[in-house]
Amino acid sequence: MDWQCTGLRWPEASGGPALGWRKGTRTRASALAYGTEFGLRAAGERRCAGARGHACPLGAVVPAHSTGGRCPECGRLDRAHSVAADTIPDDPRTYRVYLAWFGTGMVKVGITAEGRGAARLREQGAVVFSWLGRGPLMAARRVEELLRAALGVPDRIPYARKRAVRAELPDEAVRAAEVAELYGKAAALEGGGWPEALERLPFEAVDHAGIFGLGAVSAPGRAVTGLADGGTVAGLLVAAAGPDLHLDTGADGVVVLDTRLMTGWTLAAAGADAGVSVPAVALGGGAAQDGLF
Template sequence: MGGWRCTGLSWPHDAPVLRWARGEGTGPGRTSVLAYGKELGLRAEGERHCVGARGNLCPLGAVVPVRSTGARCAECARLDRAHSVAADTIADDPRTYRVYLAWFGPGLVKVGITGEAREAARLREQGAVVFSWLGRGPLMAARRTEELLRAALGVPDRIPYARKRAVRAELPGSAERATEVEELYRRAAALEGAGWPEALERLPFDPVDHVGVFGLDGVSPAARVVTGLVDGGVVSGRLVAAAGPDLHLETVDAGIVVLDTRLITGWDLVASGAREGTTVPVVAVGGGGVQDGLF
């Protein structure tokens, strides 16, 4: 992978995909589909650089902090957020949006919106273990519904990834996983006529379980989580599971290590031996140390 810079991880279908661009920002990019049971080894080179905004290169070629999950300088972060749905700056967006209810573990439920054309990709990118659609309609109707649920039901629109990681190895059975989402759906549906936007069409409860997609069946508890890369640092192991941006790697020297792929964006990475161990900073799972982004 010499000369390739990681630009992030996505879930276009039912497998995680790493995206790459030329280190100098020219020429076509490439992707790497990741498979469970396969070995993966990455070595960081040089410094971490801003990934730019909205598909454009950072005009400053700025160096960014190694522990930030954003991988953008202040100016590119401002530009990227100014055009995001979360910023509420695109009131005339003509596309259809969906409101969803997502479950990440016992007691961890949230409400959110995503473009209908993206289907469930956003849910996989967030690491939602179970989800159900609630409704569909114009952006502003979807946004008002999200705000209604947050205010009336006390449901957050964001859950820190550290909390999601802490419960993945102790998930209940499939029926129990769906129960909490179903209860939230019932409470949300009861709000129709009490502030529910008329333009939002309610969708039937239909839980989707991602345990199999994420490879979480029988997964061993993660022992450590990477807090950032360093020049020359290696993270390697056998991929045993993935959820959202997190790769769960079985390593030769540190047990199961979680690599938040938001921390490898902006780095020039080359392949290393998958049994070279882990020579980047790590902390115990639940020990903090990673600066979460907006979602």
């Protein structure tokens, strides 16, 4: 059995990006550094990534373009244990409600298990965020719904929209101010449906632009839509955000690789000059994207 890539990870301890790998019940991570060469070559067929830490019992082949990377059975198993799908309302863990900013006019509300820290925000590609409150799962859910109903704050933003604005971010102070304004409006709702079980947390804007390497990143011209047997994706790693790697390929400009497309493939190293020989689409050209909150 070969090591299977499990996508991009944002370990809270180190802060920087890492690629996750699994082989049976064994896992490991490969730390990534900006300014270094990155290259891969896919081989064979793409197999289901499994669910909840378990390998797919069928070893099913899955489509190259799917960012889920799971067969229907494993997909159902994964959703059956998903907090986002409201399938475990009696979860005893403490949750945090957050406000996440992805670009001008793009702020969402969401929740994450307190034990995960800011990892969930980095996985979504949130450029700025602030905690709003903490408490039991259902109290956190009620605040999430309150902000949607009273302030029109969404709990999902299409991933293609997040990606499209990363190279044209306003100054850090402007980013923080937009989150602070929404935090103030949310705070004003206390007493009007805010559950007593949810503890209010003070405003503190946490900016991830530096961690993502977005300070001087050029606007990407293309995005990979799927790997293929023998296909390569290679370049200089210049930035990473959410599940995306931004690779400077030289003459072909910056190409984005969604690492969710890597799951289930057998991958080998390729030189940085191997270029991109897998299907890709010009950004804004209608590439299909699964949602990533």
